[in-house]
Amino acid sequence: MISTHILDTHLGKPAADVEVKLMDARGQVLATASTNSDGRVLVPDFGLDSIHAGDYCIEFATKAYFDAKGLATFFPKAVIHFSILDAAQHYHIPLLISPFAYSTYRGS
Numbered sequence: 001m002i003s004t005h006i007l008d009t010h011l012g013k014p015a016a017d018v019e020v021k022l023m024d025a026r027g028q029v030l031a032t033a034s035t036n037s038d039g040r041v042l043v044p045d046f047g048l049d050s051i052h053a054g055d056y057c058i059e060f061a062t063k064a065y066f067d068a069k070g071l072a073t074f075f076p077k078a079v080i081h082f083s084i085l086d087a088a089q090h091y092h093i094p095l096l097i098s099p100f101a102y103s104t105y106r107g108s
Contacts, residue, residue, distance in 0.1 A: 002051060002084075002091045004058060005040040005107075010071070010098040014039025018065045022046055025055035043090075050087070057081045058093055066099055073099040080104050 002022065006015035020041050022031045031046040063076035080093055092107035 001043045002046060002093065003041060003043050004093045004095065005038070006035055006060065006095045006097060007039060008098070009096050015065055015097060019061040021059040023057050023059065051084060053084050053087050055081065055083050060095055062097055062102070071099050075102060078102045
């Protein structure tokens with residue numbers, strides 16, 4: 001299972017209403033969701049019955065988020081590529097954003 005959340009480090013709070021796309025290795029969109037008021041997309045929000053071992057990516061629409069805040073950004077999207085090795089595990093992929101930087105890590 002896959003989940004994610006976004007923290008806006010510039011404002012020091014979760015990033016709500018950010019469109020998030022989950023894609024397979026070929027770039028086919030598997031699911032689209034938006035972050036909730038806590039900046040999270042939970043597993044049911046993706047609406048997937050199952051996930052399999054393989055390569056995936058998550059694309060975050062950061063430009064629209066920063067535009068709504070009246071802030072310019074250098075990165076119109078943040079895209080994170082990752083590999084699912086064991087489909088029985090929970091894969092949490094956090095994103096930390098600011099207008100001119102982003103970072104990620106394997107969460108729990």
